Amino acid sequence: MNNKFDLVICTYKRPNTILKCLSSVVLNNLKPKSIIIIDQNFDNVTKDYVINFFFKNKIKNYKYFKNIKRRGLTISKNIAIKYCKSEHIFFLDDDIKINKLFFQNCLSVFNKFQCDGVSGVITNYQNEKFKNFFFHIFNYQEYRDNRYNFINYKKFISKKIFARKVYQVPGGITAFKRTIFNKVKFDEKLITHNYEDVDFNYRLKKIFKKNRLFISYNAMAEDLLTNNNKSKIETRVYFMRLLSLKYSNFKLSMFFYISLFGMLISKLISINFNDIFKMQRGYKKAKIKRIY
Secondary structure: OOOOEEEEEEEOOOHHHHHHHHHHHHOOOOOOOEEEEEEOOOOOHHHHHHHHHHHHOOOOOEEEEEOOOOOOHHHHHHHHHOOOOOOEEEEEEOOEEEOOOHHHHHHHHHHHHOOOEEEEEEOOOOOOHHHHHHHHHHOOHHHOOOHHHHHOHHHHHHOOOOEEEOOOOOOOEEEEEHHHHHOOOOOOOOOOOOOHHHHHHHHHHHHHOOOOEEEEEEEEEEEOOOOHHHOOHHHHHHHHHHHHHHHOOHHHHHHHHHHHHHHHHHHHHOOOHHHHHHHHHHHHHHHHHOOO
């Protein structure tokens, strides 16, 4: 197994959680060849915390960059990629804590399946059965995230299914082969932390013509903010609609409206009219905002 890999963490206003993230990295059985931090904060609180952490733990193989001129997650990730030299690049969100075998189990999937990207699983994802039931029925391809895999990872492991192909991998607990970035980068017009990973997955599959993305059920991680609803309903509809408008693809648009219909039905059944109005706002904002 080739253990040479780089780790990228982009951070903004989370000085305490990034230390917990880095602590879990230090405890891992495999260590990154280099750790690249992209700090988007105007102040130096996070920088002081992180540099002090590296000093205390005698970590010297890091690169620390401040990115305040052109802030945004996609921009920051593209900056970091330029400094990565290893075969694989891991991307962790600054609120993620990984288990001790996270890197090893992801790299094992790369070696076994010769894939382009591998994701781990969030083990503390809340199982809202009613909501997730509707999500699984009405969401397809680009609009179906990995909540099903997160919620059911123990079931797959019990059946001795330790990895399988998925339609997309999330942005904050994922590794990619470095060479794919010679042909595709993160879209810097999508500056917020929403659907930039979905957009990247979509373009990656279009360029390489094959879906070679996998999830490793043994590569476990914990979301330190433990909130399924970071992406609120208005924001979710906004970015879903923006994605369908960006590519003007019939199949993508069809899946968007199926997804939207499922969300609408679930809100009507739960008599949540406030969320329905929010969905409407998100839909209209995307039409106005259209970036391409």
